[in-house]
Amino acid sequence: MALSVKEKVERAAVSKAVDGVLHYVKKDRGKNMLKLVDLVESLAGGMFRPESYQSAREMIQENGKWMGYVNKLLDELHPNVIRTTALNLGYQAAYRGTKTTRQKREELQCNVPWLILMDPTSACNLKCTGCWAAEYGHQLSLSYELLSDIVKQGKELGIYFYMFTGGEPLVRKKDLIRLCREHSECYFNAFTNGTLVDEEFCKEMQEVGNLSLNLSLEGFEEVNDGRRGQGTYQKVLHAMDLLKEYGLLFGTSICYTRANIETVTSDDFLDLLIDHGCRYSWYFHYMPVGNDAAVELIPTVEQRKYIFRCLREIRAREGGKPIFVMDFQNDGEYVGGCIAGGRNYFHINANGDVEPCVFIHYSNVNIKDCTLVEALRSPIFMAYRDHQPFNGNHLRPCPMLENPEFLQQMVRETGAKSTDLQSPETAEHLCGKCAAYAQEWKPEAEKLWESMPHKTPLYTNYKKK
Numbered sequence: 001m002a003l004s005v006k007e008k009v010e011r012a013a014v015s016k017a018v019d020g021v022l023h024y025v026k027k028d029r030g031k032n033m034l035k036l037v038d039l040v041e042s043l044a045g046g047m048f049r050p051e052s053y054q055s056a057r058e059m060i061q062e063n064g065k066w067m068g069y070v071n072k073l074l075d076e077l078h079p080n081v082i083r084t085t086a087l088n089l090g091y092q093a094a095y096r097g098t099k100t101t102r103q104k105r106e107e108l109q110c111n112v113p114w115l116i117l118m119d120p121t122s123a124c125n126l127k128c129t130g131c132w133a134a135e136y137g138h139q140l141s142l143s144y145e146l147l148s149d150i151v152k153q154g155k156e157l158g159i160y161f162y163m164f165t166g167g168e169p170l171v172r173k174k175d176l177i178r179l180c181r182e183h184s185e186c187y188f189n190a191f192t193n194g195t196l197v198d199e200e201f202c203k204e205m206q207e208v209g210n211l212s213l214n215l216s217l218e219g220f221e222e223v224n225d226g227r228r229g230q231g232t233y234q235k236v237l238h239a240m241d242l243l244k245e246y247g248l249l250f251g252t253s254i255c256y257t258r259a260n261i262e263t264v265t266s267d268d269f270l271d272l273l274i275d276h277g278c279r280y281s282w283y284f285h286y287m288p289v290g291n292d293a294a295v296e297l298i299p300t301v302e303q304r305k306y307i308f309r310c311l312r313e314i315r316a317r318e319g320g321k322p323i324f325v326m327d328f329q330n331d332g333e334y335v336g337g338c339i340a341g342g343r344n345y346f347h348i349n350a351n352g353d354v355e356p357c358v359f360i361h362y363s364n365v366n367i368k369d370c371t372l373v374e375a376l377r378s379p380i381f382m383a384y385r386d387h388q389p390f391n392g393n394h395l396r397p398c399p400m401l402e403n404p405e406f407l408q409q410m411v412r413e414t415g416a417k418s419t420d421l422q423s424p425e426t427a428e429h430l431c432g433k434c435a436a437y438a439q440e441w442k443p444e445a446e447k448l449w450e451s452m453p454h455k456t457p458l459y460t461n462y463k464k465k
Contacts, residue, residue, distance in 0.1 A: 402438050
């Protein structure tokens with residue numbers, strides 16, 4: 001879908017404002033950043049809360065921790081990466097895309113997401129212990145033509161942000177770069193083990209500017225290599241150094257468990273990431289997915305309370321660390337609870353099965369046989385829409401981990417089938433592993449929710465009145 005004249009004019013205005021920020025050194029950078037905030041507010045207006053714009057202005061004027069973080073980004077990232085990220089992820093996805101998806105939700109009366117997560121391949125160059133992606137084997141893949149068609153369909157719905165997992169998506173890195181070039185107004189992001197990052201790939205990433213990486217790292221060398229293989233840890237650090245050298249944007253993807261939660265939130269670990277150029281970290285609560293999942297790795301309730309507070313301290317306005325951290329399980333207040341089922345995202349596995357969540361392997365449809373709209377209107381997706389949010393406490397967002405009765409009900413009522421091709425797991429078996437945790441976490445989550453000064457109101461799911 002070609003950009004409209006209005007979109008081209010708006011993109012040009014944003015590009016000019018970003019260039020103004022890039023052109024000036026720190027003396028005038030703040031002044032130009034304030035102009036950029038003014039421009040965003042004039043375009044987006046009521047799409048975001050007034051206090052969001054005010055908070056951005058205060059951050060710039062204070063010139064404190066987070067302004068230092070922004071200045072470092074502007075000093076160290078390649079100009080093409082900065083400009084393209086601002087235009088594609090900022091203007092096209094966050095503003096223009098959000099506006100369109102909201103309209104499409106009302107028009108189509110179904111969830112329409114902000115991003116799509118896809119598995120280009122189930123193949124991987126590593127054999128990590130306990131990897132849920134390995135369930136699908138190594139023989140599956142989505143053709144380039146299908147990947148590109150999904151993006152084309154997505155753009156018609158206002159979706160300009162696409163993420164990749166696997167398997168190891170960089171097994172298909174030539175195709176990923178090709179997608180970046182073909183859909184140059186979109187933004188792409190890949191979860192990777194980092195071992196296939198080399199100088200040639202970094203040069204290509206710098207050239208396209210619209211691809212960033214999340215490198216998997218779950219502890220220091222002994223723990224990481226124990227799960228991923230000897231030498232993997234050093235390869236990941238080398239990949240970080242290459243990405244930093246080429247001025248590329250990247251972060252980490254960290255699965256926290258009962259065994260590693262203290263390590264991956266420690267000062268030493270965070271300092272390591274920051275020193276190697278990491279700009280953000282996604283923290284993911286361990287999910288006991290699969291018949292052979294290690295239930296004993298589910299964090300304790302005390303550990304859940306610990307990481308809830310810890311991540312807020314890390315990203316506080318003062319103190320903490322200059323790295324952006326987020327955890328969907330504990331930051332549900334900012335995204336309105338569960339984001340799956342097409343509300344904000346959904347997952348397409350390497351077999352083409354369209355799943356409501358990367359951790360929820362049940363589906364009614366395959367993208368090879370249907371359109372995106374048909375998938376979003378399929379029974380399991382409509383069930384998600386009907387039930388979201390699963391309760392009014394966004395610290396208990398998930399229909400599996402914290403509300404296991406809902407997932408069992410939705411799978412049963414919609415006839416969704418397991419998409420695990422090696423060892424199909426019933427919803428009852430999966431949710432049975434979460435029942436005790438859900439019961440223990442509920443009263444603690446209620447206490448935390450009531451104590452929070454800021455609560456996001458329940459969102460509109462665009463159901464017909």
